[in-house]
Amino acid sequence: MSRRRISLRQELPLLVWLVIVWAALWQDFSPGNLLFGAILAVAVARMFYLPPVDLSGRFNxxxxxxxxxxxxxxxxxxxxxxxxxxxxxxxxxxxxxxxxxxxxxxxxxxxxxxxxxxxxxxxxxxxxxxxxxxxxxxxxxxxxxxxxxxxxxxxxxxxxxxxxxxxxxxxxxxxxxxxxx
Amino acid sequence: MNPEPTAVDTVIDAVSAVFMVVGALMSLAAAVGLLRFPDLLSRMHAATKPQVLGLFLLLASIGLQMRTWWVWPVLLVAWIFQLLTVPVSAHMVGRAGYRTKHLHRELLSSDELEAVVQKAAAKASREDASDGGRPD
Structure with a gap:
């Protein structure tokens, strides 16, 4: 891949957001559903690769x-x-x-x-x-x-x-x- | 659902009624603005913006009436997606409208973009005339 890899830590806000959307749409926040959502989130983030957003690393x-x-x-x-x-x-x-x-x-x-x-x-x-x-x-x-x-x-x-x-x-x-x- | 409404039920019903009426009022404001404002850019304000509040109020009243907390994340996600997409669509239409001159200049009290656009256009035509190619 020509683009630079982004670390998991930098990608984490995106993954968390995807899991929340998944669980909200199913209206099911049980651990099993969250886990499956997390697997899907990682797969989606790997397959549909977007330019990384440069977060500053702080949020007050x-x-x-x-x-x-x-x-x-x-x-x-x-x-x-x-x-x-x-x-x-x-x-x-x-x-x-x-x-x-x-x-x-x-x-x-x-x-x-x-x-x-x-x-x-x-x-x-x-x-x-x-x-x-x-x-x-x-x-x-x-x-x-x-x-x-x-x-x-x-x-x-x-x-x-x-x-x-x-x-x-x-x-x-x-x-x-x-x-x- | 118990048949005897409690005080809490009455308060929730009243609040959601107010939210629904005000939310509908925001839709009315958008319609009135679409009809009354003179040009595309000012119509964009009426068409897109009151709905940020209008949708929020209507979703909040749905959430209050459903009485289950499972529905709140869906409503919140729906509102957030609206917040993310409204400015983009308003910007794209506004930008296209400005460039294709769908606005009444006599209604602008100042236009700080016009000089920039003209400078860029003059520069582009000068470059076209000199070598016909792109310098960068």
Missing amino acids: ILHAVPFALSFMGKVVAASFQVMYLAAVRGPTVTNAVVAVPLRSHEDLMVTATGHVISLIPGSLVVEVDRSTSTLYLHGLNLSTPEDVEKLRREVRDIEAGLIRIMGTRQELDAIRQEAAA
Whole structure:
């Protein structure tokens, strides 16, 4: 095989996820079913070989829980905002395409940030520049430069939150220095 | 199922009723947005995003009504797959829509991508004119 082998430890989150999906679909978490799911997961991961995702090796659950809660809060608030805009403003809504340069150059981090910001109503990723890790977002109801700046700050905050959860050490240090400055 | 509803049953029924109504309201918001918003990109917001919350609320009310914890992992997996796929489809449609100019520029207050696209297009046409080949 031409690609470099990935260690079992690096593959483990994927395998665990596959076993959980298997057991959830069968609605059966008995040891026998889990074992059979694990065998299938290993077989699938061996046969359908995907490019390895570079995980940073850290995952901070203490930051993940508040992040998930604030994410749900934002989704709820923004869903009602989009509903209001659709009902009241409708055809006269003003939008903007905003460039947001991200700190991280990791593919996983750019993808995660793009996903989170896309899931929050009112913003959607139109284009990604991988070489400079810049996201181009389409934002709903942005009429003034202040609104644009606010969206940009929000995206940078989301990225900072994700780096605190699962960024590399270097990115984490950069965030800490930025916060201290 | 005991015929006499307890206080817990009443609370669960009330919560799931609220969840279902609000979840359905989110579908209504998506439909209204599809009709009312002026261009493809703003319609994408209405069509995809309220469903993140709408589906969550409807799945949660199913989970509350089923009263077995076996059903929660399936619902969670269904929601997570939705979370993983919605941004990708929104991005693909949005990107294609932007490139094929299915948007009303007069409704954009600023467009920081246009200059980048034009620069790239100018560079590509210059390279095409000079040697007709790909430099990289």
